[in-house]
Amino acid sequence: MAVTFPLGFTASGATAGIKPSGKPDLCLIARDGGTDGGATGCAMVFTANAVTGAPVIVGKKRRAAVLAGTLATPRAVLINAGNSNAATGQQGVADAEACCAATASLLGCGPDGVVPSSTGVIGRPLPVGKIIAALPGLAASLGRGEAADAAAAAAIMTTDTVPKSARAEYRETVGGVSRTIRIGAIAKGSGMIAPRLESAFAPPAASATMLAFVTTDAPIASMDLQRATETACSGSFDRVNVDNHPSCSDTVIVLASGAAGGTPIVHGTEAYERFTGALRTMCEDLARQIIVDGEGATRIFKIAIRGASSDEAARKMCAEVVSSPLVKCAIHGRDPNWGRIVTAAGNAGVWFDTSEASLTIGGVEVYRAGVPVTEALTDPRLKTAMAGKEVPLELVVGRGPGAWWMLGCDLSKEYVVINAEYTT
Amino acid sequence: MAVTFPLGFTASGATAGIKPSGKPDLCLIARDGGTDGGATGCAMVFTANAVTGAPVIVGKKRRAAVLAGTLATPRAVLINAGNSNAATGQQGVADAEACCAATASLLGCGPDGVVPSSTGVIGRPLPVGKIIAALPGLAASLGRGEAADAAAAAAIMTTDTVPKSARAEYRETVGGVSRTIRIGAIAKGSGMIAPRLESAFAPPAASATMLAFVTTDAPIASMDLQRATETACSGSFDRVNVDNHPSCSDTVIVLASGAAGGTPIVHGTEAYERFTGALRTMCEDLARQIIVDGEGATRIFKIAIRGASSDEAARKMCAEVVSSPLVKCAIHGRDPNWGRIVTAAGNAGVWFDTSEASLTIGGVEVYRAGVPVTEALTDPRLKTAMAGKEVPLELVVGRGPGAWWMLGCDLSKEYVVINAEYTT
Numbered sequence: 046m047a048v049t050f051p052l053g054f055t056a057s058g059a060t061a062g063i064k065p066s067g068k069p070d071l072c073l074i075a076r077d078g079g080t081d082g083g084a085t086g087c088a089m090v091f092t093a094n095a096v097t098g099a100p101v102i103v104g105k106k107r108r109a110a111v112l113a114g115t116l117a118t119p120r121a122v123l124i125n126a127g128n129s130n131a132a133t134g135q136q137g138v139a140d141a142e143a144c145c146a147a148t149a150s151l152l153g154c155g156p157d158g159v160v161p162s163s164t165g166v167i168g169r170p171l172p173v174g175k176i177i178a179a180l181p182g183l184a185a186s187l188g189r190g191e192a193a194d195a196a197a198a199a200a201i202m203t204t205d206t207v208p209k210s211a212r213a214e215y216r217e218t219v220g221g222v223s224r225t226i227r228i229g230a231i232a233k234g235s236g237m238i239a240p241r242l243e244s245a246f247a248p249p250a251a252s253a254t255m256l257a258f259v260t261t262d263a264p265i266a267s268m269d270l271q272r273a274t275e276t277a278c279s280g281s282f283d284r285v286n287v288d289n290h291p292s293c294s295d296t297v298i299v300l301a302s303g304a305a306g307g308t309p310i311v312h313g314t315e316a317y318e319r320f321t322g323a324l325r326t327m328c329e330d331l332a333r334q335i336i337v338d339g340e341g342a343t344r345i346f347k348i349a350i351r352g353a354s355s356d357e358a359a360r361k362m363c364a365e366v367v368s369s370p371l372v373k374c375a376i377h378g379r380d381p382n383w384g385r386i387v388t389a390a391g392n393a394g395v396w397f398d399t400s401e402a403s404l405t406i407g408g409v410e411v412y413r414a415g416v417p418v419t420e421a422l423t424d425p426r427l428k429t430a431m432a433g434k435e436v437p438l439e440l441v442v443g444r445g446p447g448a449w450w451m452l453g454c455d456l457s458k459e460y461v462v463i464n465a466e467y468t469t
Numbered sequence: 470m471a472v473t474f475p476l477g478f479t480a481s482g483a484t485a486g487i488k489p490s491g492k493p494d495l496c497l498i499a500r501d502g503g504t505d506g507g508a509t510g511c512a513m514v515f516t517a518n519a520v521t522g523a524p525v526i527v528g529k530k531r532r533a534a535v536l537a538g539t540l541a542t543p544r545a546v547l548i549n550a551g552n553s554n555a556a557t558g559q560q561g562v563a564d565a566e567a568c569c570a571a572t573a574s575l576l577g578c579g580p581d582g583v584v585p586s587s588t589g590v591i592g593r594p595l596p597v598g599k600i601i602a603a604l605p606g607l608a609a610s611l612g613r614g615e616a617a618d619a620a621a622a623a624a625i626m627t628t629d630t631v632p633k634s635a636r637a638e639y640r641e642t643v644g645g646v647s648r649t650i651r652i653g654a655i656a657k658g659s660g661m662i663a664p665r666l667e668s669a670f671a672p673p674a675a676s677a678t679m680l681a682f683v684t685t686d687a688p689i690a691s692m693d694l695q696r697a698t699e700t701a702c703s704g705s706f707d708r709v710n711v712d713n714h715p716s717c718s719d720t721v722i723v724l725a726s727g728a729a730g731g732t733p734i735v736h737g738t739e740a741y742e743r744f745t746g747a748l749r750t751m752c753e754d755l756a757r758q759i760i761v762d763g764e765g766a767t768r769i770f771k772i773a774i775r776g777a778s779s780d781e782a783a784r785k786m787c788a789e790v791v792s793s794p795l796v797k798c799a800i801h802g803r804d805p806n807w808g809r810i811v812t813a814a815g816n817a818g819v820w821f822d823t824s825e826a827s828l829t830i831g832g833v834e835v836y837r838a839g840v841p842v843t844e845a846l847t848d849p850r851l852k853t854a855m856a857g858k859e860v861p862l863e864l865v866v867g868r869g870p871g872a873w874w875m876l877g878c879d880l881s882k883e884y885v886v887i888n889a890e891y892t893t
Contacts (some may be wrong), residue, residue, distance in 0.1 A: 094812055094815040094816055095817070095820050095823075096811055096812050096815030096823055096826075131808060131812070132811055132823065132836060132839070132840075132841060133840060133841065134824065134838070134839040134840035135824075135839075166806070166808065167807075167809070167811070168807060168808040168811075168835075169843075170841070170843070237795060237812075288793075288794045288795060289713075289792070289794065290794065290795045290813060290816065291812075291815075291816045292812065293812045293815060368713070369712075369713070369714045370712045370713065370714065370794070370880075370884070370888070371660070371661060371712060371714045371888055372714075374884070374885055374887075374888030374889045375888070375889070377885065377889045378888070378889025380889065382590070383592060384553070384556050384590065384591020384592040384717075385591070385714070387520050387591070387592075388518055388520045388556075388591060388661075388714070388715075388716065388717045389714060390519075390520070391518040391519035391520030391521075391717060392518055392519075392714065392715050393519070396519050397519055399520055399558075400558065400559075402520075411592075412556060412592065414558070415556070416556075416557060416558035416560065417557065417592040417593065417594070419593075419594070456794075456885055457885060458882035458885045458886070460794070460798070461798055461801065461880055461881060461882045462882070463798075464794070464799070464802070465798045465799070465801045465802025
């Protein structure tokens with residue numbers, strides 16, 4: 046189970062005819078009505094791209110109102126695949142709002158109680174008529190359990206080859222009262238994946254079309270949930286990169302029902318740390334599912350950098366390594382052409398002293414204190430590491446305190462085939 | 470003719486056995502001795518990568534000494550292909566200096582009179598013995614004319630499918646005296662191409678392994694030549710991007726013999742503007758040869774952005790468009806999937822108002838004031854433009870004064886084949 050694993054949620058999927066393939070393309074995730082408002086939070090993070098889809102514009106408006114306390118926590122998320130409703134101007138915003146209003150009237154909440162999300166081709170008018178026609182059936186089929194979750198996960202896929210979902214559960218005792226906290230999620234993402242999700246509180250930090258919708262029965266208010274969600278995204282979705290082209294539609298939305306009961310989870314407590322940790326671990330699982338299913342990917346690699354002047358310096362270097370087509374092709378060819386890895390890190394705009402730099406591939410040091418370890422190239426462990434499903438790369442760039450890691454995937458001929466013929 | 474088109478230069482190429490293929494891999498370009506020092510300038514620009522090849526380290530040392538007036542203008546450039554002598558530590562620097570010293574003794578100049586340059590696989594010791602053994606033959610075959618220039622151009626190729634050269638010539642009258650100024654060049658570059666060449670005067674501005682070696686018989690001192698060269702590179706090599714991985718070895722070296730005679734060309738004069746313009750135009754020709762021969766490239770595209778807040782903002786947006794694998798695959802597939810172009814520009818970290826944004830492909834407006842021009846997709850001119858050898862993309866992002874352009878190439882399956890099996 047996924048989004049209906051936590052108490053207080055239902056989900057459904059339907060075929061509205063947006064995708065030319067005739068596959069499912071409309072998904073609804075809804076929180077049950079009637080729960081205590083103080084424990085039912087909602088958090089959202091979106092792409093940092095300057096060009097954003099209409100649903101992102103609407104979502105940011107909802108978020109601002111929720112955090113300002115002028116809007117009750119939204120009840121539902123309506124997601125369509127096959128059309129991103131992006132680069133569609135004011136009409137796109139009006140279209141997204143029309144779909145939300147129609148959904149809200151079926152659920153019995155205000156029109157602002159539904160958050161929209163869209164993925165698919167850019168720059169095409171949203172087929173509002175098809176969506177609104179499919180909504181009554183979608184709402185009527187809302188349910189709990191494996192089948193509902195599977196229908197929801199399938200309806201948000203685009204070039205994904207597999208549906209993506211995850212869940213987490215833990216028990217805790219707070220104020221003498223024991224409770225079980227459940228978290229569930231569905232996600233999509235395969236191409237246009239390089240999330241740099243912005244923050245509601247700070248300038249953009251780290252963007253793709255990746256979408257993730259998370260539910261939890263934890264009792265937590267929106268402000269605390271927003272903070273926990275941003276921490277979780279920084280440690281998960283922001284660390285994967287398929288093709289270095291942040292999307293205009295990247296979205297993570299978390300809804301909390303509060304149905305687990307007990308004292309609300311607030312920032313600064315052990316309960317908050319436990320919840321944020323569980324959320325981050327589950328999001329990392331989803332992020333890994335996304336990179337493994339990267340368009341055309343056959344294998345993945347993890348670059349871990351330490352010894353940098355700051356975590357941000359290490360992050361910038363990791364971002365160059367995972368996005369280099371030359372590194373990605375070397376991984377594809379099982380070629381220990383490590384000079385590409387070191388020089389990619391060198392392109393981050395962050396200086397480092399190569400005489401302090403070392404690189405290890407699968408435990409085999411190939412570059413030590415700025416000079417090649419020539420005998421490494423014939424080490425059989427190197428060949429084994431380069432052939433693995435996940436190639437581990439560890440780069441030390443000095444003696445500083447900064448460290449980061451990111452996951453990338455190889456670049457195959459199949460990526461070109463998929464993306465040279467996406468709209469035609 | 471190319472590097473021996475200007476008066477006062479000889480060139481040669483040889484096979485030292487560095488390349489496993491047994492193709493030519495060693496090149497020498499030499500300025501005749503005995504010319505007036507004040508008119509024989511030398512300029513160099515190098516990669517902005519934090520990881521630089523040993524020849525770049527040596528070259529920067531020569532440049533600093535030349536600009537400080539403590540070193541006479543270098544007499545020659547020794548270039549090898551097949552091994553970049555990068556990530557090779559202090560031994561690499563010693564190896565580069567040993568090759569320079571051996572060349573200098575053959576040419577009859579001091580060891581600092583030769584500048585080294587290398588391209589090829591990273592992280593392998595330079596085969597100094599092979600190079601030094603080949604030097605007497607290389608020096609003995611120095612000559613002028615088509616055959617010498619062709620031998621030089623062939624010896625610096627790596628994955629290039631064609632040798633690259635250019636020349637320019639103009640007449641001018643300065644101080645009542647007429648003269649002919651000639652400029653010639655050879656270049657290489659096909660992969661690891663995204664030049665951001667640093668400046669001797671300012672922080673890094675814009676970098677690949679692209680190498681270009683330029684000769685001119687203009688009388689111009691090093692400081693003025695350095696300034697002219699940086700202006701020319703910013704308008705040429707820095708505007709092409711094959712795979713967004715700036716190399717550790719990018720190098721442009723310009724040698725002036727002064728053999729055209731007359732008053733030296735100095736900054737702030739019409740003669741300087743004329744010379745810089747001719748140099749830039751010739752470098753743009755070479756840059757275009759490089760992008761057309763980009764690894765696996767079948768077609769190129771030009772993104773021109775205007776209406777940005779500054780030229781630098783427009784440059785950043787252009788850089789995102791030419792480096793997006795999704796844009797490159799769309800160009801390969803002749804697919805007018807213009808949403809990828811607009812969203813790539815949106816990833817530059819530069820905000821713009823999409824309601825002011827418009828995109829034209831081959832004269833057909835596909836996106837106007839933030840909304841799709843749906844009828845454009847069936848315009849036959851759009852199909853023709855997408856099928857051209859050079860696809861013209863024009864993006865307006867507002868009403869600001871900033872503008873820039875860059876050239877990119879498509880991403881084909883062949884790129885993956887070339888780069889998945891480069892060292893193995």
